[in-house]
Amino acid sequence: MKIEGKCFVFGDNVNTDEIIPARYLNTSDPFELAKYCMEDIRPGFGKREDIKGSIIVAGENFGCGSSREHAPIAIKAAGISCVIAKSFARIFFRNAINIALPIVELKEVEEFDEGDVVEVDFENGIIKNKTKNKTYTVHSYPELLREILKFGGWLEYCLKKSGGDTE
Amino acid sequence: MTLAEKILSRKAGKKSVEPGEYLLLDVDVALANDITAPIAIENFKKYGGKKVFSPEKLVLVPDHFVPNKDIKSAMQVKLLRDFAKEQEIKNFFEVGRMGIEHVILPDLGIVKSGDLVVGADSHTCTYGALGAFATGVGSTDIAGVMLIGKIWLKVPESIKIELHGSFNEFVTAKDLILKIISILGVDGATYKSIEFLGSGVENITMDGRFTISNMAIEAGGKTGLFPVDERTVEYEKERNITVEKMYPDEDAKYFKSLNIDLKTLEPQVAYPFLPSNCKNISEAEKDRIKVDQVVIGSCTNGRIEDLRLAAEIFKNHRVNPDVRCIIIPGSQEVYKQALNEGLINIFMEAECAVSTPTCGPCLGGHMGILAKDEIAVSTTNRNFVGRMGHPDSKVFLASPAVAAASAIKGFIADPRKL
Numbered sequence: 001m002k003i004e005g006k007c008f009v010f011g012d013n014v015n016t017d018e019i020i021p022a023r024y025l026n027t028s029d030p031f032e033l034a035k036y037c038m039e040d041i042r043p044g045f046g047k048r049e050d051i052k053g054s055i056i057v058a059g060e061n062f063g064c065g066s067s068r069e070h071a072p073i074a075i076k077a078a079g080i081s082c083v084i085a086k087s088f089a090r091i092f093f094r095n096a097i098n099i100a101l102p103i104v105e106l107k108e109v110e111e112f113d114e115g116d117v118v119e120v121d122f123e124n125g126i127i128k129n130k131t132k133n134k135t136y137t138v139h140s141y142p143e144l145l146r147e148i149l150k151f152g153g154w155l156e157y158c159l160k161k162s163g164g165d166t167e
Numbered sequence: 168m169t170l171a172e173k174i175l176s177r178k179a180g181k182k183s184v185e186p187g188e189y190l191l192l193d194v195d196v197a198l199a200n201d202i203t204a205p206i207a208i209e210n211f212k213k214y215g216g217k218k219v220f221s222p223e224k225l226v227l228v229p230d231h232f233v234p235n236k237d238i239k240s241a242m243q244v245k246l247l248r249d250f251a252k253e254q255e256i257k258n259f260f261e262v263g264r265m266g267i268e269h270v271i272l273p274d275l276g277i278v279k280s281g282d283l284v285v286g287a288d289s290h291t292c293t294y295g296a297l298g299a300f301a302t303g304v305g306s307t308d309i310a311g312v313m314l315i316g317k318i319w320l321k322v323p324e325s326i327k328i329e330l331h332g333s334f335n336e337f338v339t340a341k342d343l344i345l346k347i348i349s350i351l352g353v354d355g356a357t358y359k360s361i362e363f364l365g366s367g368v369e370n371i372t373m374d375g376r377f378t379i380s381n382m383a384i385e386a387g388g389k390t391g392l393f394p395v396d397e398r399t400v401e402y403e404k405e406r407n408i409t410v411e412k413m414y415p416d417e418d419a420k421y422f423k424s425l426n427i428d429l430k431t432l433e434p435q436v437a438y439p440f441l442p443s444n445c446k447n448i449s450e451a452e453k454d455r456i457k458v459d460q461v462v463i464g465s466c467t468n469g470r471i472e473d474l475r476l477a478a479e480i481f482k483n484h485r486v487n488p489d490v491r492c493i494i495i496p497g498s499q500e501v502y503k504q505a506l507n508e509g510l511i512n513i514f515m516e517a518e519c520a521v522s523t524p525t526c527g528p529c530l531g532g533h534m535g536i537l538a539k540d541e542i543a544v545s546t547t548n549r550n551f552v553g554r555m556g557h558p559d560s561k562v563f564l565a566s567p568a569v570a571a572a573s574a575i576k577g578f579i580a581d582p583r584k585l
């Protein structure tokens with residue numbers, strides 16, 4: 001699995017309230033949520049057309065705060081194809097994998113600028129910053145997580161594993 | 168191997184596991200409550216679920232807003248009740264038979280040493296006291312367990328807390344865990360298993376161990392584990408469960424270790440707005456912090472030993488006229504035992520309000536919400552902004568001994584001086 005996209009850069013400790021403010025949580029419709037993705041740190045972000053297929057790059061502890069699953073859902077539905085951060089909050093990490101939002105930890109995120117074109121190769125654990133012509137190696141995705149992402153999320157995976165038979 | 172690695176390798180059917188490894192494991196017990204179960208049930212149905220994978224592994228505990236505090240909570244609990252009936256889930260606990268999830272599960276022998284337990288509640292780590300790998304997950308994860316009985320997990324690195332000696336009078340397990348959190352910091356153990364080891368462990372009771380493991384999450388821990396020793400084996404035996412002792416290997420690799428002599432500890436008070444903001448009581452007492460409300464209860468300190476300790480302090484004393492003191496036994500069983508031992512009588516004579524088991528005020532739910540600028544001393548586990556009510560209220564965390572002494576004095580007080 002490989003993806004390529006333009007970067008949008010955010011700082012450290014982006015919390016779930018910033019990813020999707022609580023006042024928009026009166027719906028669980030992913031596309032409604034997507035409109036307000038990052039609303040409080042970058043107003044209008046979720047409604048931009050050019051974020052489709054792009055990559056969010058952020059600092060430490062991305063997704064800290066509450067355990068709300070709406071946060072990765074909003075990011076995914078907004079069309080973001082991957083989040084690269086220095087580190088992720090534990091529950092956000094879990095929630096992201098569960099809904100099949102690919103996320104990658106990378107120490108050198110400071111070297112990325114807004115607009116850089118980046119390629120992520122999950123299988124081989126390689127991130128290429130095509131604009132800066134630099135390559136980084138990261139942990140390749142363990143097979144289990146790759147499968148979960150391939151099936152489109154944890155519950156989709158469960159469904160497949162139960163042979164679609166949940167009786 | 169560390170305790171975490173031992174349990175997880177056994178569950179995975181492997182000789183050994185390494186930190187960072189991802190595993191797909193069969194769950195022994197999966198838990199959800201009145202806040203988190205509705206979303207899990209909704210997801211289960213949305214994904215075509217008809218019959219849950221193994222109803223005997225599922226536990227549904229309505230405890231946060233019970234007895235139903237309003238229409239919304241009544242509807243949520245009804246959803247759980249109906250689902251439990253429809254799916255023949257035995258482990259649903261009704262008002263009058265219930266208690267706070269993390270108090271009743273070990274007590275009723277539903278979770279046991281060596282189990283892999285996941286719960287849609289962050290304090291699921293409580294069962295680490297039994298030597299069970301227990302961790303908080305999301306509602307989607309519980310829906311997954313309903314569908315196929317499995318969970319995916321990353322093997323954590325571990326932190327060793329080496330304990331020596333025993334507690335002085337009126338120093339408790341709560342003081343120890345508050346101290347540990349203040350040393351590690353609120354994210355000092357993120358992703359990690361905290362393991363409580365050393366000769367001092369023998370001197371900590373099972374109720375004390377539950378209190379300690381319960382708050383592992385307040386240092387960010389994925390779980391907080393005790394070895395399975397004589398005491399644990401005895402505890403399980405009383406519940407007709409036979410378990411083997413379990414210690415980490417001599418050559419287990421720990422990410423970090425910490426040494427604590429229990430004798431050197433003083434009662435602690437965690438100041439707002441983080442559980443790591445601790446002061447020794449001798450310092451805290453000097454601050455003369457006036458208290459409006461005291462809460463003794465919760466999944467951290469709502470067990471029988473906690474009530475015994477509080478009763479010992481309330482005996483022949485009264486709650487200060489400017490203080491409301493609310494005591495909440497953690498379960499119906501704890502309540503009955505406290506009644507039989509005469510503790511409830513002591514509380515009533517001291518003019519405390521005694522409530523039926525519930526999470527209630529711990530999360531600002533009901534049964535003791537704080538007004539603007541009010542101050543509470545609470546035996547619960549979180550003192551975040553607005554946790555127990557108004558955003559301008561404050562919560563100080565402490566042991567039942569400090570809480571009771573403060574209720575009597577009207578300010579944050581040292582139980583050793585009463």
Ligand code: SF4
Pocket residue numbers: 231267268269288290465466467525526529530547548
């Ligand atoms: S007592 Fe408090 S911390 Fe424990 S489960 Fe209930 S709300 Fe959560």
